[in-house]
Amino acid sequence: MTDPFVVVGGDAAGLSAASKCKREDPDREVVVFERGEWVSYAHCGMPYYVKGEVESLADMLSLSPEQISERGIDLRRNHEVVAVNAEEQTVTVEADGEQFEQAYDELLVATGAHAVSDPIDGADLAGAFTIHSMDAAAALRAFLTPPEEFDPDGFGGAGEFVDRELVEAYADREPPESAAIVGGGYVGVEMAEAFSAHDLDVHLFQRPERLLPPFGEAPAERAAEALRNHGVTLHLDTEVDELVGDDGAVAGVVADGERVPVEAAVVGIGIEPNTALLDGTGVELGVSGAVAVDDYGRTNLDGVHAAGDCAEMRHTVTGEPDWVPLGLTANRAGRAVGQTVAGTPTPVGDIAGTAVVKAFEMECGRTGILDHDHAREAGFDPVSETVTAGSRSGYYPGGAETTVTLTADRKTGRLLGGSIAGEDRAAIRIDTLATALDGDATVGEVERLDLAYAPPFSPVWDPILVAAKVLNGTLG
Structure with missing residues (x-):
C-alpha cells in the first residue's frame, strides 16, 4: 500500500478519523501513533470513576487496541511523534529509545490538550x-x-x-x-x-x-x-x-x-492545546493558541490536518474561529477529516460551545454567547432575560423549578445564546437552543417552536418557550 494516512494521537479525534478513513477506503494504509498506553477512552467519565459511580476503568474504554487492529488500523502505542517535516512529508517517531522516519501522504495532528497547573506552587506534591x-x-x-x-x-x-x-x-x-x-x-x-x-x-x-x-x-x-x-x-x-x-x-x-x-x-x-509538535513547521495558530484550520480541518500546510482539543473551529454565532475543547467536537471533527482524506470532502461543522454539567441533583446547560462583553466584541447589541418556570405541569408530580436565560441581538432579534439550570431533566433542554442557534433562529422563531407537551414531560409552555416569550416582549 502507498499514500499512508498518518494520525498523531490515539483518542477521540485521532481514532474517529482513522476508523472513518479505513471504513471508506479499506485499501488505504492508516497508521496511528500514540505516545502513551491509553487509547480511545472517555475522558469526561473520570470524575464519575473517582466517585465510584463508574465501577471499572475498562467501562470507559470505547475501543481496545485489539478492536482497533481488527479494523485494519496500524496502531502503535508508546510511539511519540517528536517532529514533523512538512516539506519531506515525514514525521520523526521515537520508541524504545530509538527514532525512525515515517512518510505520510496526509497527516492528522490530534494531540489533544494538557491540564494547566504551573501557576499553583506545590501542584507536584504527592496527593x-x-x-x-x-x-x-x-x-x-x-x-x-x-x-x-x-x-x-x-x-x-x-x-x-x-x-x-x-x-x-x-x-x-x-x-x-x-x-x-x-x-x-x-x-x-x-x-x-x-x-x-x-x-x-x-x-x-x-x-x-x-x-x-x-x-x-x-x-x-x-x-x-x-x-x-x-x-x-x-x-x-x-x-x-x-x-x-x-x-x-x-x-x-x-x-x-x-x-x-x-x-x-x-x-x-484549565487546559491548553498541545501544539508544541508543530513548532517551526509553519503551521498557523489561531488567537486562542490552538491550530488554525479551515472548514474541513485543513491547516495552511498541504496535507496537514488538525482536529480535536488542539484545533480551533468556527463558532456558529460569530462565524469566527474559536476554541471550545469538548468531546463531541473532537469526535465529529475527526470523523469528518477521515472522510475527507478518504476522498469525500466533509466539513467539520461549527461549534456553539454547548455544554452540560451537574452539581449533585442540579443540572446546568449552556450554549452560544451569553456574556454581553463577548457579544459586543462580535458586533451584537445583547439583551438578556431570565425566567423560572416549572419543568412539568403543575399538578403532575416530580416537577422542579427550571431557570432559563436567553440572550439575543436587539437589532435583529437573533438568538445568541442561552443557559438552563434545574433538577428535573433541565440540562438536556439546552439541545433545543443549540439547534436554534445552528439555524440562526430569532427569539420570535424560538417562541413559535412546536415543542412537545404532556404533563409528565413539560407544561404546555415549556420553560424555553416562556423565556423566549418574555425576551421577545423586551425586544418589542
Whole structure:
C-alpha cells in the first residue's frame, strides 16, 4: 500500500478519523501513533470513576487496541511523534529509545490538550492531582479507597494499561479525610461531588466570584447552592497562593494568605492545546493558541490536518474561529477529516460551545454567547432575560423549578445564546437552543417552536418557550 494516512494521537479525534478513513477506503494504509498506553477512552467519565459511580476503568474504554487492529488500523502505542517535516512529508517517531522516519501522504495532528497547573506552587506534591489522564483517575480512586479494600485486579480489561507503580503507591496510603479543589469549572464541580461521595471535607476555591463562568449567573448561583447544601465549603473570589506539604505530601492550601489544612487536592484551572509538535513547521495558530484550520480541518500546510482539543473551529454565532475543547467536537471533527482524506470532502461543522454539567441533583446547560462583553466584541447589541418556570405541569408530580436565560441581538432579534439550570431533566433542554442557534433562529422563531407537551414531560409552555416569550416582549 502507498499514500499512508498518518494520525498523531490515539483518542477521540485521532481514532474517529482513522476508523472513518479505513471504513471508506479499506485499501488505504492508516497508521496511528500514540505516545502513551491509553487509547480511545472517555475522558469526561473520570470524575464519575473517582466517585465510584463508574465501577471499572475498562467501562470507559470505547475501543481496545485489539478492536482497533481488527479494523485494519496500524496502531502503535508508546510511539511519540517528536517532529514533523512538512516539506519531506515525514514525521520523526521515537520508541524504545530509538527514532525512525515515517512518510505520510496526509497527516492528522490530534494531540489533544494538557491540564494547566504551573501557576499553583506545590501542584507536584504527592496527593495533588490533575484529572486529565486515566492513570491520575486510577491513582486518586486508589487513594480514596482503604488499603484493605483496594483490589489490584479491579481494573477489568484496562489493567494492562494502568501505571501500576503510581496506583499502588497511593493504594498503600490511608485515605484522606479532607480535600481542596482549585478551580470551579467543570472538573471542579464534578470532583466536589466525587469527593463528597467518599465523605471527605471538601473545600472548593474559585478565583472569580462565580462558579462555572461560561454558564452565566443563574446556573452558577444554583450550582453553588447545591454544593453548599451537600456540605461543600466554597471559597469564591479567592485566589490560591500555593499548596503546602508535609514530607512531600499535600498538607494544606494557602489562599489569600490563609492556610486551610487538607490531605488531597485537585487542580482544575484549565487546559491548553498541545501544539508544541508543530513548532517551526509553519503551521498557523489561531488567537486562542490552538491550530488554525479551515472548514474541513485543513491547516495552511498541504496535507496537514488538525482536529480535536488542539484545533480551533468556527463558532456558529460569530462565524469566527474559536476554541471550545469538548468531546463531541473532537469526535465529529475527526470523523469528518477521515472522510475527507478518504476522498469525500466533509466539513467539520461549527461549534456553539454547548455544554452540560451537574452539581449533585442540579443540572446546568449552556450554549452560544451569553456574556454581553463577548457579544459586543462580535458586533451584537445583547439583551438578556431570565425566567423560572416549572419543568412539568403543575399538578403532575416530580416537577422542579427550571431557570432559563436567553440572550439575543436587539437589532435583529437573533438568538445568541442561552443557559438552563434545574433538577428535573433541565440540562438536556439546552439541545433545543443549540439547534436554534445552528439555524440562526430569532427569539420570535424560538417562541413559535412546536415543542412537545404532556404533563409528565413539560407544561404546555415549556420553560424555553416562556423565556423566549418574555425576551421577545423586551425586544418589542
